[in-house]
Amino acid sequence: MDNQKLFQLSTLSALALGYTRGVTDIETFLLHGDTGLGTFEDVDGEMIVADGHCYRAMHDGSIEEPALNTGIPFAAIGFIKGKKIYEFDNINSAEELKTVLNLKIEENFGLNSMHLVRIDGSFNRIAARSEVPYRSHHIELKDILSHTQEEFYFDNIKGSLICLYYPDYMDGINAPGWHFHFISEDRKKGGHVFELSMLHGTVRLDKINGIELRLPGDAAFDTYSLKEASQKDIKKVEQGG
16 A cells, blocks of 8 residues: 555644744644645744745745744645645636535545645645744634734646645544645745636645644643534634634
């Protein structure tokens, strides 16, 4: 069997309840893959990992490459191989993209597996968001983002979508379904995607059959009652604009 795994820091439930301390740094994280997404300590922007580089989408949609000692509270990464390659044309919404991706993974009996995907393409529009840092603990992510989140739009742009799929039974470990982050071809724009329109895209899709979950090691992590994380709030944060 061709084993391929994701490496994940902490859980989405912990982040949703306000655990925003760094679990490891970028330098260590990048040892585990070349493609991924997440956020930074104190929810300081959206993370896009592409071609082995870790980028931060800031609150205005601009991109920087943060220092390697920057802390990460929650993220997932893997080495993309592009075992399946597809061409998609004229995708008019994020929901439509999710539907066609679901059809592709269902064809390969993959709905109960994780998937790592990169889509390089031309986009009519990307609707995205990011945020400024908010130093806090035990303040829920939805409340943090209500103060810090900014939305922005990119029109007629080329770039890459980094996409992760988690099956429903992994709810709480990560967001079930699809999660998209975008970075422009020139590495100057990006963010967490909540809507899109794609003219054409080349899709590289990998079915993932393993996960290494690295939990925080400090005592503060055990003060969070992770089962109390609201899945409704998580869905709103992940999918809403």
